[in-house]
Amino acid sequence: MNIDQVKKEFPIFDEKIQNNDLVYLDSANSSQKPKVVIDRINEFYTKQFSNVGRSVHYLAVAATNLYETTRTSVQRYINAKDKNEIVFTKGATEALNLVANTLGQSYLQEGDEILITELEHHSNYVPWHFLRKSKNIKINFAEINQDGEITLEEIEKKITPKTKLISITHLSNVTGAILPIKEITQLAHSKDIIVVVDGCQGAPHLKLDMQDLDCDFYAISCHKMYGPTGLGILYGKKKWLEELPPYQGGGGMINEVKKDRISYGDLPNKYEAGTMATAQVIAFDQSIKFLESIGIENVMKHEAELVEYGQELLQKNNSVKLLGNPKDKGGVLSFTIEGIHPHDIATILDEDGVAIRAGHHCCQILHDKLNIPASARASVGIYNTKDDLDKLNDSINNCKKIFNL
């Protein structure tokens, strides 16, 4: 598929939003959905619905096969070694909570240290904070440099003999910095440190190869990846998923249940208790095939062009200040305007049909560090064009006019 044709595949862009054509620059928050994904959900509920993994009737078997097909597609897409290293969750947040909880139960000990970074989203901090409370585990923070990056050297500096785990973002949802995950993992593994990656922003925009990155866990948010809401993926190395205890108990995750003993099911069932987001899993197969049809290299090239164009445009705009200037940068443009609060910017842009996010983007630690309460953020996806960024810039100029700047 040609990247220029991609926008046509997303029905929302045929809609008028408050009488405007939609300029959607909030994909870091959640992406829009292509027609194939929307149609697949409808088709599954209309013609094929059944619960998976339980009954023996025709529909149940067919639904189970479809569900497992997505697991295989995910394995292929992220180049995991084994299909059973893919666990479906209700979101990346649950995936990270699963890792923190189970490592806390059976691996991490009181006095151990965890290294995260100042760039982390709250969902890659709060679950570790729970362990700080319950197990007296210490959390250290790798600090950003002046360009809003986390360097390998900084990670190395913050590792102590007590560091047992490093949990880091692949791509910052605020500065856009792409972290050197492969190098960090090599360094960590040389010191027997586990690496957990928050891949929410990485997965939709970067080429993924778990065997090459070699991290121990990688969390994915499907709704940011042109897929349905209510679905996430945890990639975990087989040795970890086999060794760690279950996270939630319930139907589907057991082997045998007696009054005096319970044994748990094998992977991946062990981590998929209860009825899962079946329709979402099955529809997510279309998201992966959609991305594969465009080609991740084309996605990356397109988005790199957009971010470079947007960055130049905003740098030239007086009074706009971009947050961070990482050399390796994903499609996120966070900014402030002296004299206009980000919420006022977002409201005014919305009136022009330009949808951005304003606030702390679930990164209060980073905003505290930058000494600002909030920022405005424009983030791109495969459907965006340079025209969208021109409209963003025009609308920013409108803000300045309203505020007499």
Next chain:
Amino acid sequence: MNLKELYQEIILEHGKNPRNLLKIDDFNKDAKGHNPLCGDNVHVYLKLNGQRIVEDISFEGSGCAISMASASIMTDLIKGKNESEAKEIVEDFLGMIKENPELKSENLLEDEKTKLMCLSGVKQYPMRVKCATLSWHTLVSAFEDKTDLVKTEN
């Protein structure tokens, strides 16, 4: 939707140069408010005399033009009113921001009502109502000596 109605000149002016934006030395009541969604903070200080009249009032905080202007106008209007008058004005303001077409309070002069009505444009922006109401909820909390942080989500 009408941006001009939301960002009237008086809002922009109060947003840029908020009145009473300081911590008064001799306050005897105060409360903090926080909007967890956007990170806005406000701290309201009151000096209430023996007759429960607001001798002085001020605020500290950061936020958007709407929240700063709202806190600024509020402190201007509440100064000199007694506690029950002030609370009645708060109720009237919150009612207006929510649904009432106009202000009914007998404790406000016509020109004070006109000033306060400048904030009525917020009604059309449901996501921004909290920006306008945070400082007012916090004021009530200060009167009542509540130590809990006021959160707009509640």
